[in-house]
Amino acid sequence: MDLSYNETQGMLRETLARFLADTYDFESRKKMLASPEGRDPGIWKAIATELGLTCAPFAEEHGGMGGGALENMIMMEEFGKVIAIEPWLQTVVIGGGALKHAGGALAEATIPAIISGDCVIAFAYAEPQGRYNLADIGTTAKADGAGYVLNGHKGVVYAAPWATHLLVTARTGGGRRDRAGVELFLIEANRPGITRRDYPTVDGFMASEVYFENVAIPGEALLTGGIELIERVVDEATMAVCAEASGIARTMVNQTVEYTKQRKQFGQPIAKFQVLQHRMSDMFVEAEQVSSMALMGTLKLDEAAEARKAAVSMAKAKVGRSLKFVGQNAIQTHGGIGITMELAIGHYFKRGTMIEGQFGSIDHHLERFETLAYPA
């Protein structure tokens, strides 16, 4: 057994960490979020071309470095440490992952564009009525000659305002919530008939409600794999946000410890109060559990579907719980200043809170784990 990173992985981590330390200090991030576009597109371009990192999780025949989920984990953890809003999750993990698994001409054409930073993808999968059920889909893709016609509404599509492409789940047949008939399509974001309502999200991203009205798409837009492909990709995405959570939880613990050493009340640093020491020890323990579960789930992503799903759900539920504990106590331990926009800690808490629900709540994943692990 060897749980250490190899040389290349270590180098990836360092390269990204060094770059983010320069570009993502708290003030720069604040400015980015407040800008009209809500981000600095130059940063994504730099990550792709100057640092050459976007190739990490792709196969060599696509121009990649031959990495996979572990490389994504490393990157996402670093993004978490600075609460970056870069579209790595949507573009590389989800878009890139779907293309990798589906293969074919679309993958050949698109993966190089992801690697070069020219293609930014948003994942349009959730629907207002669907909660976390990936098969609860009302959006339809009706066969029309060699292509399809899309109709429907996707909710809270992260990164959609920035995207060149949308990865859309839609139904070619079957009834609402049937697994059969659910398919995945990759289409240009500016196709006629696509409209968006854009807005910021509480955790600093941009997202949209996306509406499809008789959007004609070519047959080649279909990625073969159906609901199984979608579930696999969402499991990979789930582990990616768990890795991000690991960076966030560690940073929240560090910042809280630092703060309590500085902040004086009753004539001493509040870090001297045993109740706060024990609290921070517990936060540290829980942050370690987040990192462990992020690793566990990531290592099981290539197992057979049932084992993979059980592991991912167990990981996500535990990460959600631990993250809540770390986040709530980080704020509590900061006192009033913790609930303002002034210190970074609150912004970590906000992103962490959104991760708790992203790709399924604690309850959702516990239930999926129970169903798989203890079949009735």
Add this chain to the structure above:
Amino acid sequence: MDIDFSPEDLAFRDEVRTFIAENYPAELRGKQDEGDELSKEDFLSWHRILHKKGWVAPAWPVEYGGTGWTPTQRFIFSEETARADCIRLMPFGLSMVGPVIYTFGTPEQKAKFLPRILSGEDWWCQGYSEPGAGSDLASLRTKAERNGDHYVVNGQKTWTTMAQHADWGFFLVRTNPDVKQQEGISFLLIDMKTPGIEVRPIITLGGEHEVNEVFLDNVRVPIENRVYEEDKGWTCAKFLLAHERTGIAGVAGSKRGIEKIKAIATAEMDGDKPLLSNPFFRRKVAELEMDLTALEYTELRTLAGEAAGKGPGPESSVLKIKGSEIQQRITDLALEAAGHYGAPYFRGFGEGDNEHPIGPDWAHRTAPSYFNMRKTTIYGGSNEVQRGIIAKMVLGL
């Protein structure tokens, strides 16, 4: 022992219920339902209606404008106003400085300030905390020096809730630096329009402008605006904190909060069933209701104690700890119910902005509320400090 309301209490309850139904402004009801941020005028309109009826200060002695209600009647009143989702009245005048003035103030202070608190003419804010003096309030440094018939006040306050609207503030200031911390503090009433006062907003995680920094630069305050003796302000401060804490359990509001969660989870579908049928979600709502009932009966026991002549003691810390935690859990569940639609965020929502929310109407403020409500375990004496009080004052540790 009898937990049921007497026929008189029931009649009183009906009277209150009818009054609210007939007099609570419809436009406020709509705003509350949308979870919008409320303006100064919104708060004042309901305040004025209650004042006209003579019901604005149930806890005050009758001679100063109180209602003379029994603790049970006061409990019923707060239940009914919460049940009808009425706006919570600002506590700074009515529950905080008012009682200090009628308990410790001069006849002139009573005559000048109490009627204006009741009528809502003066909006008050609380200038206690400072950047270096939070939980350790007695370490405050804002100083007031005598200069003829005035104090000259210099320093900085922070977390001053709603100071942006305030006409008056009650401030703790240091009048004697040479004695034990608690013994050199005075309690001043300061006109917020006095030259030298600057109020700057602090924006909190939900995007709200609720709290402020207040800078005081050579602010001249007439000596007659000091309540109680010089250097003895800590007595007023402590008295006020005990009052601040009693309302803090928030049982009636939390009951209403749980009702809303149930309504939301009945409307929100999880597959082909309402979310409230989901056994996991349902269990959490049930546990909340269980804990809230325990808190409610704890509050009733405290009220009974009060009715029997016991003042609010350190036991009020129990109410603060449990009440604040329950308030937070309610927002936690609402955010969970919102699913994906907890994420969209419009800073403009509710501030005269007529853009339509994203997702279900009730969902758009769930995340901001969740973030905002982290305050309940911090302010009014943090829960760590409350536990310290129980350890020291109740358990004798």
